[in-house]
Amino acid sequence: MSDFSSIIERIDLATRILVLSHDRPDGDAIGSAMATALLLKKVGKDVVVMNHDEVPELLAFLPQTDRIRRPVAGETIDCDLLLVLDSAGRDRIGQAVWDSVPEGVFTINIDHHISNTGYGDLNCVDSTSPATGQILFQLAEAAGWKIDRDIATHLYAAISTDTGSFCYPSTTSETMRIGGALIDAGLDLGKTNQMLYENYPRRRVEAMRILLQDLRFDCDGKCASVKLPLSVSENLGLQLGDTEGVIDVIRAIDSVVVAVFFEELPNGKIRVSSRSKDTAHGVGEICAVFGGGGHTLAAGARLPGPIEKAEALFLEEVANRFDT
Numbered sequence: 271m272s273d274f275s276s277i278i279e280r281i282d283l284a285t286r287i288l289v290l291s292h293d294r295p296d297g298d299a300i301g302s303a304m305a306t307a308l309l310l311k312k313v314g315k316d317v318v319v320m321n322h323d324e325v326p327e328l329l330a331f332l333p334q335t336d337r338i339r340r341p342v343a344g345e346t347i348d349c350d351l352l353l354v355l356d357s358a359g360r361d362r363i364g365q366a367v368w369d370s371v372p373e374g375v376f377t378i379n380i381d382h383h384i385s386n387t388g389y390g391d392l393n394c395v396d397s398t399s400p401a402t403g404q405i406l407f408q409l410a411e412a413a414g415w416k417i418d419r420d421i422a423t424h425l426y427a428a429i430s431t432d433t434g435s436f437c438y439p440s441t442t443s444e445t446m447r448i449g450g451a452l453i454d455a456g457l458d459l460g461k462t463n464q465m466l467y468e469n470y471p472r473r474r475v476e477a478m479r480i481l482l483q484d485l486r487f488d489c490d491g492k493c494a495s496v497k498l499p500l501s502v503s504e505n506l507g508l509q510l511g512d513t514e515g516v517i518d519v520i521r522a523i524d525s526v527v528v529a530v531f532f533e534e535l536p537n538g539k540i541r542v543s544s545r546s547k548d549t550a551h552g553v554g555e556i557c558a559v560f561g562g563g564g565h566t567l568a569a570g571a572r573l574p575g576p577i578e579k580a581e582a583l584f585l586e587e588v589a590n591r592f593d594t
């Protein structure tokens with residue numbers, strides 16, 4: 271549990287606050303940014319929320335996500351405090367967003383990635399927390415800010431999506447306590463879960479069908495991987511967030527310890543997402559070999575293309591860990 275007093279002091283002094291979270295935003299990035307924006311607005315601050323990319327269609331049901339702005343070339347956001355959430359490094363924000371941030375503005379970095387580079391003027395990084403949303407709940411509690419239904423919904427989306435619905439081992443009794451407190455604050459649990467987990471567009475399942483045809487096993491079935499070439503994403507009209515969760519399907523196979531998903535991006539880079547069930551075979555270290563990072567059991571990296579080459583390099587690194 272962090273000491274939030276210096277963060278609260280800085281926020282008290284600020285009048286106009288810019289809230290950022292990482293590109294290709296997931297539930298924790300959107301939920302954390304929006305919960306923070308709504309909390310700060312309630313205590314009288316002017317708030318701008320910005321993300322490099324669009325809100326994924328699956329998360330657009332969350333309250334007031336139309337407030338999230340995208341960077342406009344040449345525009346600088348007038349602010350006297352910057353909050354950067356759920357982002358391990360400056361590079362996760364995207365250059366177009368940094369171009370909108372005034373030079374020298376005081377930066378608070380709130381995150382739960384063990385690989386966080388400590389790029390803020392004030393850094394609140396708790397790698398024992400399963401989601402940035404959990405740290406923000408604790409901050410709100412410490413500051414005495416009231417959590418209303420919309421804020422509770424965002425914090426729930428943040429925590430639920432980063433813990434695999436309160437299932438991953440990173441989930442603690444504190445996470446469960448917070449879940450209860452969010453229900454008390456007005457969260458509609460059934461409806462929110464339905465929107466988060468039972469509301470997939472058909473193209474997502476079509477993508478799953480194609481991906482699973484080429485499901486690959488290595489290391490005596492302990493490593494499973496799938497790859498998504500750009501041509502397939504384009505043919506299916508996939509959007510950001512559509513392939514989120516594919517990895518959980520292959521991770522759930524009984525023999526599998528490490529699951530890997532390779533995705534070819536429009537810029538030719540290969541986005542690698544990886545999950546592990548066992549800290550003895552953590553994926554954080556493997557991703558770090560390729561300049562990526564994250565957590566022990568969930569991590570990512572970006573490798574140069576082509577996709578087959580990235581696949582071979584990464585899977586070789588996985589195999590090395592199972593040999594020893």
Ligand SMILES: [Mn+2]
Nearest residue numbers: 298356402432
């Ligand atoms: Mn997160």
